[in-house]
Amino acid sequence: MSSHFVEVQGLAKRYPAPGRGEPLTVFEDANFGIDKGEFVCIIGHSGCGKSTILNILAGLDEASDGVVVMNGREVAGPSLERGVVFQNYSLLPWRSTLRNITFAVQARWPRWSREEVNAHSLRFLELVGLKGVEQRKPSQLSGGMRQRVSIARAFATQPQLLLMDEPFGALDALTRGMIQEELIRIWEETHQTVFMITHDVDEAILLADRILLMTNGPQARVAESVQVAIPRPRQRTDIIHHPDYYRIRNHLVDFLVNRSKELSGSAAGAEAQVGRYPRIVDPTREPESAVADQETCRQAAM
């Protein structure tokens, strides 16, 4: 029925209020799809339920309403078909770097021989540029290296959908930039389907094919789906010179600063949606008016 590889329908999360009050709705009526090979980022302010959506996609959390369908089957519980890269890396500290990867590879292909598992794991460690530190414990690695291990672990299991929960949130800007480039390179090779949470507008534009924007919680919604029509391969240093870059960026920032608040709450949020689906926006094809006005105002102010 659905044409998307992953189909999120009417997803909501509510927490029972203490006492007898109305339950607290974190987000509701979230509808979106992810196509095979697509890189989708989701942005929203803290408390809008992004992480909860990701955990529901992973099968680690349960929705109060709605379903997630992947490949025609409803998501119920965690699965190796959906790899997760956690924000705090979540490596097992008593295992060496290599053993952290083989842990996942063994779980994925229980019948593989030890040699096959090791070779496969080493290949993915190499892919993230971590050759030579196989025997080190995670505590002996820098934050950036740990997140690389975590990414290698997720890619090594070759899941159908890769979920990343603010994977670069805890890294310094330089390391973050390097790993973003590595992620782009790996993604170009594998065309892995990715769903990623980020707070960083530039990161989202650099990586994503499409960016989902959420209004503020409680009662948050997925209000817009912004196309990033900047051709690939993209590079961190070049992309900012692309003529469409700032139009997209301004649109995103405008949403986060102004409209995410205006649209917050049930009724206004629903208005932003077209039917049940978020409005599809391509800032590069929109009439210049709104964005351009703001831009001129900003320039005038300077």
Place this chain on the structure above:
Amino acid sequence: MIHSLKFRAAIVSVVLLALFLGIWEGLNAPPGDTEPLTEYEKLMGGASQEARVPQPSAVFSLALEELGNPFYDAGPNDKGIGIQLGYSLYRVLTGFFMAALVALPVGFLVGMSPLMQKALNPFIQVLKPISPLAWMPLALFIIKDSEASAIFVIFICSIWPMLINTAFGVSNVRQDWVNVARTHELGHLKTAFQVILPAAAPTILTGMRISIGIAWLVIVAAEMLVGGTGIGYYVWNEWNNLDLTSVIFSILMIGIVGMLLDAALASVNRLVEYQE
């Protein structure tokens, strides 16, 4: 000249020891004989009627003698120190490992299941503060064997720290690591052995270390009660013999063996420790 902290600490230790032994030796020196003993005095066993704590030099020479031949067996009341310590160690280790067999699985269960934690907690809270020796009469009555009763007492005192630490370690394994197990579709058993056990191992080992310390404390008292063999019985027997030199020597040996037991578990602990 700046020496390492370790070196300076060693010097202070040696000075303190020498001071302590010197005072001990000096305070308990027998009075010098001013004149030869009379026939009567010889018959009565010496001039001084005042009992004294044996001097360290006496303890030292006894230690040399005992440790030179630790495993002799000259009847029920005269066995080498090695044999007595061996009996005690055998009881402690048997009771300790039996306790581990019970405490680790039950601790896992309590740590994993909030229901079992709530259900078993009242029992644990009541049983834990009971002095292990209080079980002795009941154990003797039911088991009808003093040897097994001593082991039971060790079992019952070793179980609590291990059980409580295992439950605590297991229930406090970081949710992130459990989530890693879940997203990799690990079964219950694999999750327990590949994620929860290694994550909780340092806490569990700490519990085991506390347990073996307590077990070694308790075995001395238990053997004083049940008698027959063991270092506790040895201490009490030498007291009855009024051989204080042997009492002091065995006190020292109890301390050394206890230290070695703790060091053994500490080195196992280092094997399973990890840095986050």
